[in-house]
Amino acid sequence: MNKRKSIGEQMPAFEEDDCKQALLRAKWPNGYRCPRCDHPAYYPIVSRRRDIYECRACAHQTSLTAGTIMEGTRTPLVKWFSALYMMQTGISAKLLSAILHVTYKTAWLMNHKLRHAIQIWDEAKPLKGDVQLYGDFYARPVMSGVFEPPDQREQPAVVGASISPETYEIEEAKMKRVPKSMFNRRIFDVGSYGTFLWRHVSDDHAEVRSIEIVRQSDSEGVTELGLLWRGVIGWLARTFGGIGPKHLQAYLDEFCFRINARSDVFGKLLSLCGQTPTVTLRGLVNRIRAVRSIRWTSSVGKKQPQRAV
Numbered sequence: 001m002n003k004r005k006s007i008g009e010q011m012p013a014f015e016e017d018d019c020k021q022a023l024l025r026a027k028w029p030n031g032y033r034c035p036r037c038d039h040p041a042y043y044p045i046v047s048r049r050r051d052i053y054e055c056r057a058c059a060h061q062t063s064l065t066a067g068t069i070m071e072g073t074r075t076p077l078v079k080w081f082s083a084l085y086m087m088q089t090g091i092s093a094k095l096l097s098a099i100l101h102v103t104y105k106t107a108w109l110m111n112h113k114l115r116h117a118i119q120i121w122d123e124a125k126p127l128k129g130d131v132q133l134y135g136d137f138y139a140r141p142v143m144s145g146v147f148e149p150p151d152q153r154e155q156p157a158v159v160g161a162s163i164s165p166e167t168y169e170i171e172e173a174k175m176k177r178v179p180k181s182m183f184n185r186r187i188f189d190v191g192s193y194g195t196f197l198w199r200h201v202s203d204d205h206a207e208v209r210s211i212e213i214v215r216q217s218d219s220e221g222v223t224e225l226g227l228l229w230r231g232v233i234g235w236l237a238r239t240f241g242g243i244g245p246k247h248l249q250a251y252l253d254e255f256c257f258r259i260n261a262r263s264d265v266f267g268k269l270l271s272l273c274g275q276t277p278t279v280t281l282r283g284l285v286n287r288i289r290a291v292r293s294i295r296w297t298s299s300v301g302k303k304q305p306q307r308a309v
Helices: 016-027 076-085 093-100 104-123 190-200 224-240 248-261 265-275 282-291
Strands: 042-045 051-054 060-065 129-138 155-165 171-176 208-213
Touching: 016 060, 016 076, 016 265, 076 093, 076 104, 076 265, 093 104, 093 248, 104 265, 104 282, 129 224, 155 224, 155 248, 171 224, 224 248, 248 265
Parallel strands: 129 208
Antiparallel strands: 042 051, 051 060, 129 155, 155 171
16 A cells, blocks of 8 residues: 655655746746846856846846845745745645754744735735625634633634636635624624625725625535635644634635636746745734735726625
8 A cells, every 4th residue: 555645755856956947937037137227138146145147237236036025035945945835735834844944933934925925916816707705703712701712712704706607616716804893793694794895895896797695505505605614714724723813814815825826826826926025024923913904806996786686
């Protein structure tokens, strides 16, 4: 009987030179361009620590990782690419630290920088067309009371998806944590939930044809959005043992990214890393502290969509 391989054993053997070439294509998909003057030619300068690109026109020097999510890193590219590979299914910082032989802090920062790139991409892709929305609570406590730990208190969230008018399948998915201060009911019912969404979630609806409020289950079984919600809850439990409210949004965006990127999660994530400016640890912490306003559509005009009933 074949022994099942661990996640570390399944990982490809990345080579540093191959990683450099891949990141070069991700950073400059149309070929090198000077970040200062946009000139297309450079002189390569090889140092002991990093490759330098000097513009032939203005002599501006830049490194391969400058202007990417990896800027300022001391971690070898092969380890970054390994983290990219494991982000295809999701991995905890503790396990990533053990596999890559880096500190927990380094593994945590790598994971959250990748999630930051995902979140920047997610914010620029509003749901369009026929949209379905479903609300639920994450980490609902078994027993509620004044002494329950803050991280175990229920967190309201909205699951949304653009639905194909031809196949009725999910084209794009989003999950957004909702600030508890904006919603004080303990049960999402269609009436009050629909009003809440209309006022606080769907302020800009130029590209939305219809909005339908759905439940987790109906007479035919669990709905598609219900299955998505069950999927993210199971993944968070299996991989991380659950997530507190402070970090929940980043993990919800990561889960939806894998759905939206479909069969090319690694390639899409690499492209985002090459195009997304880096973020500091302080910037990550400040971003996590604040729950951003939920934006489901683009703000081109104001057109009232039809609401499905």
